[in-house]
Amino acid sequence: MTSRAKRIHSLVVKTFFFFVLFLKHWQASVFIRGFLISLDRDRNVYTRFMKSHRCYDLVPTSSKLVVFDTSLQVKKAFFALVSNGVRAAPLWDSNKQCFVGMLTITDFINILHRYYKSPLVQIYELEEHKIETWRGENLSTINFLPFLCRSLYDAVSSLLKNKIHRLPVVDPLTGNTLYILTHKRILKFLKLFISEMPKPSFLSQTLEELNIGTFRSIAVVHADTPLYTALGIFVEQRVSALPVVDDKGRVVDIYSKFDVINLAAEKTYNNLDVTVTKALQHRSQYFEGVLTCNRHETLEAIINRLVEAEVHRLVVVDEHDVVKGIVSLSDILQALVLTGAEEGKYSPS
Incomplete structure (x- = not known):
């Protein structure tokens, strides 16, 4: 072989060698990109699920919905909540011919805390006032948007952004309220399909690793705490439940807004x-x-326990049952749907 032929052969071999290296690098790059895309899909699987389902998917074929006219007496309205076994009711203004808000247990707490004086003094505002008398000042303000055809992602975003626990599902054609969406119902719906979706790795991580829940300034009460004081904590700190602890900080009971x-x-x-x-x-x-x-x-164990027990929160304790924090349904939905729990972006409330 001549020297010229040898040089050409050497150049061909080097070119082929570099081409093989480039091909391997390109294939590896494609594989890595595909792997990262796959990871991203798994990470956002619950977000995509919520975006692909509409609020009407959660509306049952039959359910109870209680609606109050704003001319109804406050006391009768709360008695009606109790007798019908519901926690909230949309409010209808006959003069405006539209829904104007929601009556909730939080409103009942606000009235009691604001107007209570002593056991000897009747709470006149509760006994005699109509809902419309003080609706603008005390009642929960909720925008009745046509959420029927909106995605569950929009519903979760609205619930968490506005720090509310209920969202009316309104028919955009008739303006009628069809259903009340809650954190619990949304998470239960997700749980029905969770086994059919790819399992993100963060489900196997712990609350501590994911930093999910509230672990600072936990509001608690003691067995001998006056009820009026507990109501004040509900109003001022906007919490939905108060662990009852003994003198060593161990949880012995819980007092919730529903109680x-x-x-x-x-x-x-x-x-x-x-x-x-x-x-x-x-x-x-x-x-x-x-x-x-x-x-x-x-996180997977926490989700299962919340859904199976049909509760709104779990009290986080140490090995001695001392209260260390609270993990709520809103914490779980925030992590699963909005923030990407596995990326550590979730900040505790």
């Missing part, structure tokens, strides 16, 4: 000087005990 409606059921709201323990004796439903978890449990 307050029992005051209307028992007609005992004129004496708010009683202790939280006394008030809890009027629970209308059997109480199985405080549902807890620890920071070392996986």
Whole structure:
């Protein structure tokens, strides 16, 4: 072989060698990009699920919806909530011919806390006022948007952004409220399909690793805390439940906003000087005990427990049952749907 032929052969070999290296690098790059895209898809699987389903997917074929006219007396409205076993009701203004807000247990708490004076003084505002008398000042303000055809992602975003627990599903054609969406119903719907979707790796991570939940300035009460004080904490700190702890900080019970409606059921709201323990004796439903978890449990385990027990939150405790935090349905939905829990973007409330 001549020297010229050798040089040509050497050049061909080098070119082929570099082409092979380039091809391998390109294939590896494509594989990595595909792998990263796959990871991104898995990471956002619940976000995509929520965006692909509409609010009407959650509307049952049959459900109870109680609607109050704003001319109704406040006391009668809360009694009606109790008798119908619901926690909230849309408000209809006959003069404006439209829905103008929601009546919730939070409103009942606000009225009691604002107007209560002593067991000897009747709460006139609760006994005599109509809803329309003080609606603009006290009642929950909710925009009745036509959410029927909107995505569940929009619904979750609205719930979390506005820090509300209920969202009316309104028919855009008739303006009628068809259903009330809640965190619990949305998470339960997601759980029905969760086994059919790719399982993101962050489901196997712990609350501590994902930094999900509230672990600072946890509002608690003691067994002898006056009920009026507990109502004040609900109003001022905007929490939905208060762990009841003993003198060592161990959780022994929990007093939630829903428990307050029992005051209307028992007609005992004129004496708010009683202790939280006394008030809890009027629970209308059997109480199985405080549902807890620890920071070392996986997100998947937490979701399963919340859905199966049909509760709104778990009390986070240590090995001695001392309260360390709260993880709520809103925390879970925020992490799953809006922020990407596995990226550590979630900031506790």
